[in-house]
Amino acid sequence: MSPILEVKDLQTSFGEVNVLAGVSFAVEQGETYAMVGESGSGKTTVIRAIAGLAPAQAGSVKFDGQEIRGIGERALRPLRKDIAMMFQDPTGSLSPRLTIRNLITEPHKIQGMKNRDLDAEAKRLLELVNLPAHFADRYPYQLSGGQARRVGVARALALEPKLILADEPTAGLDVSVQGELLNLLNDLRERLGLSMVIITHNLNVVRHVADRMGILYLGRLVEEGTTEAIFHEPRHPYTNCLLSANPEPDPDARLDRIALKGEPPSLIRRPSGCEFRDRCPMASDVCSQVPQWKVTNGHGVRCLTPRHL
Amino acid sequence: MTETLLEIDNLSVDYETARGDLKALRDISFDVNRGEIVGIVGESGCGKSTLISAILRLIAPNTRFRNGAIRFKGDDLLTRTEEQMRALRGGDISIVFQDPMQTHNPVITIGKQMVDIQHRVKISKAEKLATAARMLGVVGIPDPEARLKQYPHEFSGGMRQRIAIAMALMSEPDLLIADEPTTALDATLEVQIIERLKDLQRDFGCAILFISHHLGVIAELCDRVVVMYAGAVVESGTVREIFHNPKHPYTRRLIECDPGHIKTRARVLPTIPGEVPDLANLPEGCIFRERCDQAMARCAQVPPLTRLSEGHNAACWLNHAEEIA
Numbered sequence: 093m094s095p096i097l098e099v100k101d102l103q104t105s106f107g108e109v110n111v112l113a114g115v116s117f118a119v120e121q122g123e124t125y126a127m128v129g130e131s132g133s134g135k136t137t138v139i140r141a142i143a144g145l146a147p148a149q150a151g152s153v154k155f156d157g158q159e160i161r162g163i164g165e166r167a168l169r170p171l172r173k174d175i176a177m178m179f180q181d182p183t184g185s186l187s188p189r190l191t192i193r194n195l196i197t198e199p200h201k202i203q204g205m206k207n208r209d210l211d212a213e214a215k216r217l218l219e220l221v222n223l224p225a226h227f228a229d230r231y232p233y234q235l236s237g238g239q240a241r242r243v244g245v246a247r248a249l250a251l252e253p254k255l256i257l258a259d260e261p262t263a264g265l266d267v268s269v270q271g272e273l274l275n276l277l278n279d280l281r282e283r284l285g286l287s288m289v290i291i292t293h294n295l296n297v298v299r300h301v302a303d304r305m306g307i308l309y310l311g312r313l314v315e316e317g318t319t320e321a322i323f324h325e326p327r328h329p330y331t332n333c334l335l336s337a338n339p340e341p342d343p344d345a346r347l348d349r350i351a352l353k354g355e356p357p358s359l360i361r362r363p364s365g366c367e368f369r370d371r372c373p374m375a376s377d378v379c380s381q382v383p384q385w386k387v388t389n390g391h392g393v394r395c396l397t398p399r400h401l
Numbered sequence: 402m403t404e405t406l407l408e409i410d411n412l413s414v415d416y417e418t419a420r421g422d423l424k425a426l427r428d429i430s431f432d433v434n435r436g437e438i439v440g441i442v443g444e445s446g447c448g449k450s451t452l453i454s455a456i457l458r459l460i461a462p463n464t465r466f467r468n469g470a471i472r473f474k475g476d477d478l479l480t481r482t483e484e485q486m487r488a489l490r491g492g493d494i495s496i497v498f499q500d501p502m503q504t505h506n507p508v509i510t511i512g513k514q515m516v517d518i519q520h521r522v523k524i525s526k527a528e529k530l531a532t533a534a535r536m537l538g539v540v541g542i543p544d545p546e547a548r549l550k551q552y553p554h555e556f557s558g559g560m561r562q563r564i565a566i567a568m569a570l571m572s573e574p575d576l577l578i579a580d581e582p583t584t585a586l587d588a589t590l591e592v593q594i595i596e597r598l599k600d601l602q603r604d605f606g607c608a609i610l611f612i613s614h615h616l617g618v619i620a621e622l623c624d625r626v627v628v629m630y631a632g633a634v635v636e637s638g639t640v641r642e643i644f645h646n647p648k649h650p651y652t653r654r655l656i657e658c659d660p661g662h663i664k665t666r667a668r669v670l671p672t673i674p675g676e677v678p679d680l681a682n683l684p685e686g687c688i689f690r691e692r693c694d695q696a697m698a699r700c701a702q703v704p705p706l707t708r709l710s711e712g713h714n715a716a717c718w719l720n721h722a723e724e725i726a
Binding site for chain 2: 130131132236237266267268269270271272274275278293294295296297299300319320333334337338339340341342343344345349351352355356
């Protein structure tokens, strides 16, 4: 079976800032793929470029086998009902002047499906995300952060998409509510057979929702594999740093933390050789060469001295 | 010898609203000793922010102090004049805010901002600049003299938060309030900030009141923890007591919900069903009763915050077994 989403060598620059330097990954039908990285690694740009909301100067984005990069707004519009976005800021992405009913049925109006019974549709969607039906008459300011997230999910699901692109779906949520949202996403994926790309920097979240994950550093994947493999046998030193930088809710937790040196380098003047070497605890002389992408057992890494290999 | 620096004593704060009084804080009591790191943990709406603004008396006009005292070095801050409070803020008590991107003035260089906040010190501008550069060095900003000439946008988020910490420590405060200082940052930067705070606390000897909803960060950094829920303290104790021997169902559930605890992929993650009660229309009895899976008839009365062992307090009837029997 061909993947629902296939991204090849995607490149994006804003002026001289080279944000994505060739990103390739694929998402199978029904799969959840997590893209992990620090601020500025380009993770938001990846999904915005896939959705046609950010420019991509080169590369290919195939959705359901069809090339969609640079096909233009007019050609993209009918596809938008199959590819839904969940934006990062739950309240900020909802218009303050529309009721929840109008917000979650807006996609129908945009896609020219006004002949449907929109009241019934609003009710169905609210039920899907476990919100009471009377919420249809509320305005965004009357919602808590968790409820606003659910409305965001309802709106993303409105047109029964095949693929959801979710940007930090649990950012800013309390832990008790975060679990609820992740359970909801897992449940919907099972019931509706959705495929998902989730962008996050929260590794605790990734472990429970993603089948596979990619680690992004300076607009390039440095590691990719199944979530299990990456958590248990991380190959790239950067992945290792990220995993060890996860504070444990236990005061006696043993901290064999690997300190990450310095700040991410400038995207305008990319470092030579391995782009991670200035911050890498394992860097050696060989790292002045450019590492190539190597895949073994479905686990890819871009490192000259990988671990667990 | 521990000396109490800050003492919150039965503090109750309301917000007057059109729907009636919103009881944002109810009978809050806890202490912060000199040189100690105390964590306040709780979810949205638990009153963390009201507590900070009450301590600093940076309050909204509809705030009403109903009861209690906030004693700093034995002095009740609620009876101080505004002028006295101004002398205290950024002096003996300073604060690091949540969002490092909005803490600094975007059109003034970091150097000028760091000189400006030394307005109380009677030294020359050159000396103030030298102090500023030294503090940037302390928080690990490389090449501090040159960086002083730069504007906030020329620094990353993690650096800006470290600069905010440097500025808060310049007055050598006795108490540093840190309001979710790592929430806006990535895990790697979060770790950098925590480790930096630990070092600084050791070097400067100030007490830190650290507010966060991230249990991992609290567990790693704090000596003692105060757990708040819907405007009340439900439990307080040493960090080990709270994480290894929690005595309030809310604390227990909160720790269970943290996905950092669950090492294998969970089909269904634990949650706390229900919602925080409406503080303008308080339910009878224990504030957590409606979401508590161990609630019983006794919970129709508000449980007092009771001392269970040295330095461990909880407000739950489950700890009063002999009275139930």
